[in-house]
Amino acid sequence: MNKILTCIIAGIAAMCVAFAAPAQTTDSVKKLEIKVSNLHCNNDMPTIKKRLLNQDGIDEVTFTDIASECSLFTITYHSSVTGQPQIEKVIESTPGCDDKSSTPYKVKRKKVKS
Amino acid sequence: MRKLIAICFLLLSSAVDAQTMLKGKLFGQSGADKEILPGGKAGWIGSANAAIANENGVFELPMDGVTDMRIVAVYDGYFTDTVSVAGKAYISITLRKKTRELGGVTITDRKGAYISGIAVGQTEIINQRELSKAACCDLAGCFGTQASVQPQTTNVVTNAQELRILGLSGVYNQVLLDGFPMIQGLSYTYGISTYPGTVVDNIFVSKGTTSVLQGYESISGQINLVTRQPEKTDRLFVNGYINSFGEMHTNANVAGPIGKGKKWHSLLALHMVQPARKTDGNDDGFLDLPLLTRYMAYNKWTYGNDREKGLALQAGLRIVNEKRIGGQTGYKAAEDEGSSVVYGQTVRYTQPEAYAKATYRLSDDHAVVLAASGFYHDQDSWFGTTSYKAKQQSGYLNLQHEWLWREKHQLKYGVSYRYQELNEDIAFTDTTLLRTYDGHYLTQLRVPGAFAENTFHWADDKVTLITGARADHHQVWGWYVTPRAMVKYSINPTNTLRASAGRGWRQVNLFSEQVNLLASSRDIVFQETLRPEAAWNWGLSHVYRFSIKEVSGTLSGDFYSTHFTNQFFPDYNADPVKATIRNFYGVSRSNGLQVEASLSFFRQVELRVAYNYLDVYRIENGTRVTLPFNARHRAMGALSYHTKNNRWQGDVNTHWFDRMSLPDTRKNPLPYQRPLYSTPYITFNAQVTFRWKTLEVYAGCENIANYRQPNPIISVNDPFSRYFDLSSVWGPTRGRELYMGVRFSVK
Numbered sequence A: 001m002n003k004i005l006t007c008i009i010a011g012i013a014a015m016c017v018a019f020a021a022p023a024q025t026t027d028s029v030k031k032l033e034i035k036v037s038n039l040h041c042n043n044d045m046p047t048i049k050k051r052l053l054n055q056d057g058i059d060e061v062t063f064t065d066i067a068s069e070c071s072l073f074t075i076t077y078h079s080s081v082t083g084q085p086q087i088e089k090v091i092e093s094t095p096g097c098d099d100k101s102s103t104p105y106k107v108k109r110k111k112v113k114s
Numbered sequence B: 001m002r003k004l005i006a007i008c009f010l011l012l013s014s015a016v017d018a019q020t021m022l023k024g025k026l027f028g029q030s031g032a033d034k035e036i037l038p039g040g041k042a043g044w045i046g047s048a049n050a051a052i053a054n055e056n057g058v059f060e061l062p063m064d065g066v067t068d069m070r071i072v073a074v075y076d077g078y079f080t081d082t083v084s085v086a087g088k089a090y091i092s093i094t095l096r097k098k099t100r101e102l103g104g105v106t107i108t109d110r111k112g113a114y115i116s117g118i119a120v121g122q123t124e125i126i127n128q129r130e131l132s133k134a135a136c137c138d139l140a141g142c143f144g145t146q147a148s149v150q151p152q153t154t155n156v157v158t159n160a161q162e163l164r165i166l167g168l169s170g171v172y173n174q175v176l177l178d179g180f181p182m183i184q185g186l187s188y189t190y191g192i193s194t195y196p197g198t199v200v201d202n203i204f205v206s207k208g209t210t211s212v213l214q215g216y217e218s219i220s221g222q223i224n225l226v227t228r229q230p231e232k233t234d235r236l237f238v239n240g241y242i243n244s245f246g247e248m249h250t251n252a253n254v255a256g257p258i259g260k261g262k263k264w265h266s267l268l269a270l271h272m273v274q275p276a277r278k279t280d281g282n283d284d285g286f287l288d289l290p291l292l293t294r295y296m297a298y299n300k301w302t303y304g305n306d307r308e309k310g311l312a313l314q315a316g317l318r319i320v321n322e323k324r325i326g327g328q329t330g331y332k333a334a335e336d337e338g339s340s341v342v343y344g345q346t347v348r349y350t351q352p353e354a355y356a357k358a359t360y361r362l363s364d365d366h367a368v369v370l371a372a373s374g375f376y377h378d379q380d381s382w383f384g385t386t387s388y389k390a391k392q393q394s395g396y397l398n399l400q401h402e403w404l405w406r407e408k409h410q411l412k413y414g415v416s417y418r419y420q421e422l423n424e425d426i427a428f429t430d431t432t433l434l435r436t437y438d439g440h441y442l443t444q445l446r447v448p449g450a451f452a453e454n455t456f457h458w459a460d461d462k463v464t465l466i467t468g469a470r471a472d473h474h475q476v477w478g479w480y481v482t483p484r485a486m487v488k489y490s491i492n493p494t495n496t497l498r499a500s501a502g503r504g505w506r507q508v509n510l511f512s513e514q515v516n517l518l519a520s521s522r523d524i525v526f527q528e529t530l531r532p533e534a535a536w537n538w539g540l541s542h543v544y545r546f547s548i549k550e551v552s553g554t555l556s557g558d559f560y561s562t563h564f565t566n567q568f569f570p571d572y573n574a575d576p577v578k579a580t581i582r583n584f585y586g587v588s589r590s591n592g593l594q595v596e597a598s599l600s601f602f603r604q605v606e607l608r609v610a611y612n613y614l615d616v617y618r619i620e621n622g623t624r625v626t627l628p629f630n631a632r633h634r635a636m637g638a639l640s641y642h643t644k645n646n647r648w649q650g651d652v653n654t655h656w657f658d659r660m661s662l663p664d665t666r667k668n669p670l671p672y673q674r675p676l677y678s679t680p681y682i683t684f685n686a687q688v689t690f691r692w693k694t695l696e697v698y699a700g701c702e703n704i705a706n707y708r709q710p711n712p713i714i715s716v717n718d719p720f721s722r723y724f725d726l727s728s729v730w731g732p733t734r735g736r737e738l739y740m741g742v743r744f745s746v747k
Helices: A002-020 A044-053 A084-092 B002-020 B139-143 B186-194 B515-519
Strands: A029-037 A058-063 A071-078 B021-030 B033-036 B041-044 B050-052 B058-062 B070-074 B081-084 B090-096 B113-115 B123-127 B149-155 B160-165 B173-177 B200-207 B221-227 B236-243 B248-258 B264-274 B291-303 B310-327 B344-361 B366-383 B386-405 B409-428 B439-458 B463-474 B478-492 B495-506 B523-526 B533-548 B551-568 B578-581 B588-601 B605-620 B623-626 B633-642 B648-657 B681-692 B695-702 B737-746
Touching: A029 A084, A044 A058, A044 A071, A044 A084, A058 B021, A071 A084, B041 B058, B050 B058, B070 B090, B081 B090, B113 B551, B113 B588, B139 B149, B139 B160, B139 B186, B139 B200, B149 B515, B160 B173, B160 B186, B160 B221, B186 B310, B186 B344, B186 B366, B186 B386, B366 B515, B386 B515, B409 B463
Parallel strands: B021 B090, B173 B221, B523 B578
Antiparallel strands: A029 A071, A058 A071, B021 B033, B021 B058, B041 B050, B041 B070, B070 B081, B113 B123, B123 B200, B149 B160, B200 B221, B236 B248, B236 B737, B248 B264, B264 B291, B291 B310, B310 B344, B344 B366, B366 B386, B386 B409, B409 B439, B439 B463, B463 B478, B478 B495, B495 B533, B533 B551, B551 B588, B588 B605, B605 B623, B605 B633, B633 B648, B648 B681, B681 B695, B695 B737
């Protein structure tokens, strides 16, 4: 009897969860850590942060202090709007803070071992 | 069972919770720029439920009891908008800026000239903001607020100018247009004046050794003139300028996307100069400035992005037609060319040119680049009684593969070909001067070459090393190997050290680069065939950047040394009426030190001060001979102030020159002798700019103190005598110059 009740309650709960919200597109808030290199001045990180925040779907950007011309950016974003490739592209296309004609920042990608 | 009910309760709670909040982001759009709007308000239509966007422009709205799924977004200065969010988990709202707020004033937060933090070699960047601090009618006039490049007059009658780096003649630095070698031979003498500041986007000035990719010619440095990018520049830009001599400049640029896909972008730039009235301020009978008439049309095309896979193109077409008339005030070009009664100089030329660069990016790591350029220069000129007719065809071809290896190092290698055919015809209408060098001259260049350059990035980019070499085969003198290296060490975010060393060489184009030989009454004696000039250069630099509250700045110091292994210069000292042409294999050095401070206060005041020490000399027969026209000590100061709204801007700059060594004229008869050294002098320049919406009005004064070099022309009263000489000009000759202009742009 317990098993039958369990199944019924679980089923109702699942249906409630499934139909609770109106038909919305799938979205989840994700966190991404990206290491960026080629940072040379104190304004590099705020420049990248500003550029990222001006993109759609990005809720929050934090960064660690500059070390060895690298910084770790933590980005909170909506997966239905943007994704890691787009975010990396935005970083790498950000004009340099002192040389607007160049795009110096590089995302340090982890190596995939074959 | 209880546990199960608890879990189900939690699940249901979370489901209800997910349903009740909607997240979104609020943006504002002004022109092409889109920025977040922190503090903006978003609320359900017909409801009191509203949220304020946080510092990231993000807002969250509770959805409880909402039936009308529309949001009203509000922000001061922007049009209110209503958007439907039905079926969405995330909403992005962009508000348009109200028109009445548009186009107030142009706010630019970037300081003008600065030292690149990225470039491996010491590179100064002069951007449009810096160029707007002066009239900057042509390229030679674009360096008034910085110290590395010194414009120098090479022919006072036609106002031919060169750009000196490290105190060395302009022929030893490489001037590039969008990375292409378009300034050489005949285009060297007047070429730098034919690029108006209004087509310039950025000027990159590199001292000392530079990359081998652009060729073997750069010895003392490189000046890369990057023209406006069609995809980024103003859609319309118009500039008018007039100075107190009556010379008028008119410039118009139009740019925009072409075609439906907007992958092509084009810029069309037109430039026109109308001559000044005849002016002789020092009453020496010669015009203070030539009567200059110039027409230029330039068309640039871009396609795609060379950082993305596939094809990207950049191409430029340009044609220049110019006429310069100088000399005695009574000289009429149409009647007096070649006259031995009235002295004058006329230079007329037409120069079409084209360049193109195609990049095919195969992947993130591989790209193939093909670059080609060429120009034709047809010149008809008179220098007193000397007729000089010349035609030049030049070509450049470069194919290279770029490979990003180990994800951070980059190798570029390829092949190149340089071509030049320079035909010169010299004739004299007056034979009393006993000159013997009339005739036809052909200077050819056929140089195939191969090159490779690697950029290493180590220690998380703290150390960047560029090593490169090229081997080029001169059609007469055989193989030349050009090794070069540059290293940058970022000690920390505020301190950067750089070092460079390398070799360069170049072929001499005698008459086109030494135009004073043609203007002089001296005969020319050819002792031997000229070999290509070659030199080694090494240098060190340090840059310190700092920022303390509202004050930021850069302190920099650099030292460069150039050692020639073979050099050419006309020897004027052996005989007062002859110039001897020969190779010089002895000691010839240039040592240049520069220290500079560039400070910015409260983002409104910029101050730059610089000091240069130059020691340029050669050892001849055991005697140290200092190169003329180089001040051993030189200082520059530039101050700029703009109001907070950027509506008003004031700029002043000053240049001080210590005494300079001058050509030795002691063998001339007494009336035609000049001192061995010039006198120190100082010049002041100022400009005021007023901006209103898309309009800029500027007015200024150059050489405010009205300083003039006394007696710049030797034998000015008898320009057909054998002692007539224009090569002793070391200071301003035209006196005070007032000017005003207007710039109008549409973004």
